[in-house]
Amino acid sequence: MATHEGSYYVPEQSKLPIWASFGLFLTVFGAAHWINGNSNGPMIFFAGGLVFAFVLWSWFSAVISENMAGLNSPQLKRSYVWGMGWFIFSEVMFFAAFFGALFYVRTMALPWLGGEGHAAATNEFLWKGFEAEWPLMTTPDMAVNGDKATVLGPQQNMSFPGLVAMFSWLPFWNTVILLSSSVTVHFAHSAIKNDKRQAFNAWLGLTVLLGIIFLVLQVWEYHHAYTELGLTLESGIYGTTFFMLTGFHGAHVTLGTFMLLVMLLRSVLKGHFKPHDNFGFEAASWYWHFVDVVWVGLFIAVYIFG
DSSP states (O other): OOOSTTOOOOOOOOSHHHHHHHHHHHHHHHHHHHHTTOTTHHHHHHHHHHHHHHHHHHHHHHHHHHHHTTOOOHHHHHHHHHHHHHHHHHHHHHHHHHHHHHHHIIIIIHHHHTTOGGGHHHHHHHSTTOOOOSSOOSOHHHHHHGGGOSSOOOSSOOSOOOSTTGGGOHHHHHHHHHHHHHHHHHHHHHHHHTTOHHHHHHHHHHHHHHHHHHHHHHHHHHHHIIIIIOOOTTSHHHHHHHHHHHHHHHHHHHHHHHHHHHHHHIIIIIOOOBTTBOHHHHHHHHHHHHHHHHHHHHIIIIIIOO
16 A cells, blocks of 8 residues: 555554453452462463463564565554654553542541541441541551451551651652653653664663663562562552552552563664654553653552551
């Protein structure tokens, strides 16, 4: 098909969307079973992750091949820009829902359970002795049933420990690493715009490395929370919201790191990207900046004021 202005390349039908849905289904299904103690949960979870990674790799390869063959018209390239923009907007709404849940729990549900305002009678009837505090260390179940409670709060939380202990606080270093990666990916963008291939590869490689380090530190933080702080998915609403927000963000960092790694391999192995044709990398960098902004909000809402 001709590629002049006004034409629109229509790719062949593909089964990749079906496989992507299947991979995501296995991932969520496996995660649910893993959380509930099923021994097959981890295997199903990682199988789904591998399927989804294969789909992403195949899908990227198809789109890259089409672009390198000159099949992408200016109209189609504009649709890529709009598509990535709407995708990031949908992710904004995704996290807005979870931040909204945290806001509701902290500013509305918790004071009600603590007997504030018109809920005083409810507090005496359901949660007598329960005191509203955040992070929630004593759950309503503990207030009512004491030693017989099944829903226990954590022994410690991940809140800001103060300036003296800040440099030994994992979330602080994760913040430094992720914000630094936003700077390095910007330098990579500037380098490719100025046709500096080696600088582009170096800055992009450093960004990928920082993303991997962030994920390693988050795994370390989760291990510390589970084994030493008693902070788990089962430790009341605080534990649930903590792992929900940080866990989904970690999943997005994983995806963003994967995307940037693909762009790095394209540049190093294939010599892709030119000053006027680098939208694949630009789209990945937009996503990475979005992930960084979400982390800043999460760091303030969950860790500093949490």
